[in-house]
Amino acid sequence: MTEPIINTDLVLLDINVGDAGGDKQAVIGRLVNRLADAGRTSDADGLVAAAMAREEQSATGLPGGIAIPHCRSPHVDTASIGFARLKPAVDFGAPDGPADLAFLIAAPEAGGAEHMKLLSSLARALVRKDFVESLRAASTPDEVVALVDGVLNPEKPAVAKEPAAPQPKTLIAVTACPTGIAHTYMAADSLAAAAKKAGATLHVETQGSSGSTPLSAETIAKADAVIFATDVGVKDKQRFAGKPVVASGVKRAINEPDKMIADALTAAADPNAPRVEGGGAEPVPAAASAGGVGWGTRTRQILLTGVSYMIPFVAAGGLLIALGFLFAGYDIASTPAGETDSLGNIIATTNSLTDLPSGGLMQYLGAVLFTLGGLAFSFLVPALAGYIAFAIADRPGIAPGFTAGAVAVFVGAGFIGGIVGGLIAGFAALWISRTKVPQWFRGLMPVVVIPLLASLIVGLLMFLLLGRPLAWLTTSLTNWLSGMTGTSVVILGVILGLMMCFDLGGPVNKAAYAFATAGLNIADPASLRIMAAVMAAGMVPPLAVALASTLRPGLFTEPERENGRAAWLLGMSFISEGAIPFAAADPLRVIPSMMFGGAVTGALVMAFDVTLKAPHGGIFVFFAIGHLLWFLVALAAGTVAGAVAVIAAKQFAQPSVVADETPAPVPA
Secondary structure, three states, X not given: OOOOOXXXXXXXXXXXXXXXXXXXHHHHHHHHHHHHHOOOEOOHHHHHHHHHHHHHHOOOEEOXXXXXXXXXXXXXXXXXXXXXXXXXXXXXXXXXXXXXXXXXXXXXXXXXXXXXXXXXXXXXXXXXXXXXXXXXXXXXXXXXXXXXXXXXXXXXXXXXXXXXXXXXOEEEEEEEOOOOOHHHHHHHHHHHHHHHHHXXXXXXXXXXXXXXXXXXXXXXXXXXXXXXXXXXXXXXXXXXXXXXXEEEOHHHHHXXXXXXXXXXXXXXXXXXXXXXXXXOOOOOHHHHHHOOOOHHHHHHHHXXXXXXXXXXXXXXXXXXXXXXXXXXXXXXXXXXXXXXXXXXXXXXXXXXXXXXXXXXXXXXXXXXXXXXXXXXXOOXXXXXXXXXXXXXXXXXXXXXXXXXXXXXXXXXOHHHHHHHHHHHHHHHHHHHHOOOOOHHHHHHHHHHHHHHHHHHHHHHHHHHHHHHXXXXXXXXXXXXXXXXXXHXXXXXXXXXXXXXXXXXXXXXXXXXXXXXXXXXXXXXXXXXXXXXXXXXXXXXXXXXHHHHHHXXXXXXOHHHHHHHHHHHHHHHOOOHHHHHHHHHHOHHHHHHHHHHHHHHHHHHXXXXXXXXXXXXXXXXHHHHEEOHHHHHHHHHHHHHHHHHHHHHHHHXXXXXXXXXXXXXXXXX
């Protein structure tokens, strides 16, 4: 018989670990001893070590006095959960103070999926105040076991659970953010908690980075209204055609979930409420009065969708090109005929891939990698335009959008032409989709008629009217950047540095990065300097907070110090998001300090004429950096400047603590 995940032998109520040191290791040790007494671990010391190793990676304390230490270990035979209610509370690194409720999740080494399922189910339940308060009020281990078993096995009847409230309405929601990590799932959990409070049934589809399980056609059909809490385009939006809709960004769903649920219930009862249109259209602008998004936010969502789908082409193609240089040298970019592709990038000839070149196997591998990278990189503008159109008109917009991007490349309009072409293609597809046609003809609309006519419209406009002006604009911009010298090029470096550090992976950061990668051309030194300035400045925030937390650890909390140790590697890898935990906790002091450091690095990179032929990789693509020593000097100067600035800001004024009422992301 399979042992239950938790039983009364694994529950400790109102224990005091002060005699054992009063720290989180003492709590974990007490819970592991319970697991050992129950025969659930073969090596108590090994299990404690595994749990503490996980604690070293990042804090497992959550807001609200909760901790979830967890690990996978070969010393565990069956997945188990131990629970301790602590008096006094013990610090597990949560931003708002110590924890009085601690769950230890121990899973077998091979039980990765089971481990994450337990962790996710438990973390979602801990968002609910009623569940947490019931744990604090429980008088016996049996009550705790019943509560935990009720959230881990929802199909089983929970003990001592109040009857479900009437559910007059059924709602569905889609949540999605550009990265598809934290905010996507936080918005889903916030809406779910608010719907339960309002007595409504809510089904959520999270379109995140780990994939999603689409809502079934039956669930959608039964729904009274739909909520779109997204910062990017909704996938397969036509599934929800005809449903009353409330739309916003993910942050509103996190900050105002009760209001969004109330708006959705109101829309469900209002025959004049905005509705999702059959062609995948967004609600009309009047939707703003019902909690929809305005055109400013909508435009941001459209452009972010295009950029977020474009970046994988940039990263994969650019790094393959850089590896080609590593294997075969920069001469691989030169061909006897001096051929260039439509982006202006010099390309390898086909012969270099069919005949072993004079340089031997390494040069051949370099040619293969370089050509693969060039092919992937050539999709940059078409992908940008295609997914901008997708964000406007859903799937019918993809084909005309990609066509518009290809035309933009063909006529030399580049990145700017891709944006303009994607917008035209999307709105053309949207306009055609609204045309009333007979029922028998509707099946042809999304797969034949809309792509055909929208491609024709955008193609004619780009070739006959817009292509030459957009190409002139792109060429003028390129020539202006190439002609920059002295003070002007330093000012450009300052601006790019400020943008890269303003929102640490947000829209402004992505705009600067997209500007650099879209114009990257190994034959154009100006574009290589811009790429170097953008990447170096983007590396500064994690490195600066890592240095600051190392030099003055007393100015930072324990979780921040732990994040600071991890930020060294994140910064060297050009992952600006490594500084987000610091910026989220103290934005008024951290963000300006990071912008100062980024501006210093951007200016110095430009002044020292540093170049970069790879769009990603941080210090690990050192072989693609021109004037590497000056790159390191500029990076070090910005890191020191940012660290000194944040230390000074924290030294002279401490921010007041504000309670965070949003659900905490599930620890990984």
